[in-house]
Amino acid sequence: MQVNNxxxxxxxxxxxxxxIFSSVIVFPNRxxxxxxxxIDAKINLKNLNNPQKLKVVAYSNGENKTxxxxxxxxxxxxxxxxxxxxxxxxxVTAGHNDEYFVCAYDVNAQTNExxxxxxxxxxxxxPNGKNPVNIGSGPVITxxxxxxxxxxxxxxxxxxxxxxxxxxxxxxxxKNIGVVAMIKGEFKYSVIDARKLLQESKDHIIRVPxxxxxxxxxxxIRVGDMLFGCVSANVLNPTxxxxxxxxxxxxxxxxxxxxxxxx
Numbered sequence: 001m002q003v004n005n006x007x008x009x010x011x012x013x014x015x016x017x018x019x020i021f022s023s024v025i026v027f028p029n030r031x032x033x034x035x036x037x038x039i040d041a042k043i044n045l046k047n048l049n050n051p052q053k054l055k056v057v058a059y060s061n062g063e064n065k066t067x068x069x070x071x072x073x074x075x076x077x078x079x080x081x082x083x084x085x086x087x088x089x090x091x092v093t094a095g096h097n098d099e100y101f102v103c104a105y106d107v108n109a110q111t112n113e114x115x116x117x118x119x120x121x122x123x124x125x126x127p128n129g130k131n132p133v134n135i136g137s138g139p140v141i142t143x144x145x146x147x148x149x150x151x152x153x154x155x156x157x158x159x160x161x162x163x164x165x166x167x168x169x170x171x172x173x174x175k176n177i178g179v180v181a182m183i184k185g186e187f188k189y190s191v192i193d194a195r196k197l198l199q200e201s202k203d204h205i206i207r208v209p210x211x212x213x214x215x216x217x218x219x220x221i222r223v224g225d226m227l228f229g230c231v232s233a234n235v236l237n238p239t240x241x242x243x244x245x246x247x248x249x250x251x252x253x254x255x256x257x258x259x260x261x262x263x
Contacts, residue, residue: 037094038130039122041081041102044137045074047147048116052109055185055218058083060100060124061242062091062178062232064187070109087127091178091191092232092241094127099244101228104135105185105218106148113219114184116148119226121246145226153223154252158213161188163229165206165261168198177233179208179260183249184216184225194235207257225249229258236261 039058045051054069065083073079083102087094103119118136121143125131140146161181168174174195181188188210197206212221230244245260 035087036084037087037124037127039083039085039100039102040130040132041083041104041135042132043079043081043104043118043135044077044147045079046077047136048106051106053107053112054079055105055107055114056081056102057105057182057185057187058100058102059180059182059187059228059230059244060085061087061094061098062089062180064180064182064189066185091176092234092236094124095237095241096125096127097123098127098240098242099123099230100131100242101182101230101244101246102133102135103182103185103226103228104148107218112217114151116150117226118145118148119228119246120144121228121244151222151224153225153249156221156223156225156249156252156256158211158254159183159221159249159256160209160211160254161227161229162255162257163208163210163231164257164259165194165208165231166204166259167262168194168206169204171235174198174235175233177231177235179210180230180232181210181212181227181258182230183212183227184221185218186212186216188212194233221249223249223252227256227258229260231260 051074056067058065063085067081101121105117106115120135122133136148138146163179163181176191177194179190228246232242234241243261245258
């Protein structure tokens with residue numbers, strides 16, 4: 001009986017170890033841990049002149065992430081920057097074709113000012129695993145700014161990005177929605193009571209102002225900088241639990257509108 005107990009305990013111990021290991025092991029096209037997924041940004045550095053510092057930001061499923069690259073990481077022609085996200089949180093569960101964005105900023109290491117940027121907006125192909133995306137290469141298309149581009153426009157002082165949500169009137173069980181705006185590597189985030197705001201709206205459109213009242217760490221906001229607006233919540237399904245839109249700033253006024261939720 002004593003021997004059998006030892007054998008059973010050993011088998012149970014091995015089973016637990018295997019179970020834990022299997023939850024974090026990397027399989028092809030699978031996430032690196034249970035309940036996670038990654039957006040793997042492959043950044044083309046070939047058209048940059050001696051890059052010294054890169055700031056890379058990403059937003060997906062109601063979460064924003066920021067990473068910095070310096071030194072030997074930038075000596076290669078390309079670099080892969082992985083961002084890991086939770087599949088589920090209090091507001092939203094990641095689903096196929098949910099939208100996300102990634103931006104990379106080439107920064108002067110001495111002045112910490114942005115020299116150029118490249119951004120892309122994408123759709124999750126694998127909300128349970130890895131989602132590769134290319135930045136800094138290819139043509140300028142609807143969802144990509146293509147190669148890194150400089151911004152030399154006039155300075156915009158203390159802008160407020162107003163994120164619009166349309167076509168919510170028919171949604172049942174309308175509740176909290178996460179709203180985010182990003183410009184020049186800086187994020188502003190708010191969780192709104194969508195039902196209350198929709199009831200107060202005269203035209204069935206929710207407008208969420210998100211002020212940027214100080215300069216970003218990589219230099220002042222300028223005409224030509226790329227801005228993003230995203231909204232995240234399960235109640236937005238169908239069609240996506242996270243919807244994003246982007247555009248370049250076009251004027252030096254304080255208010256900059258972007259419609260993140262169309263349908």
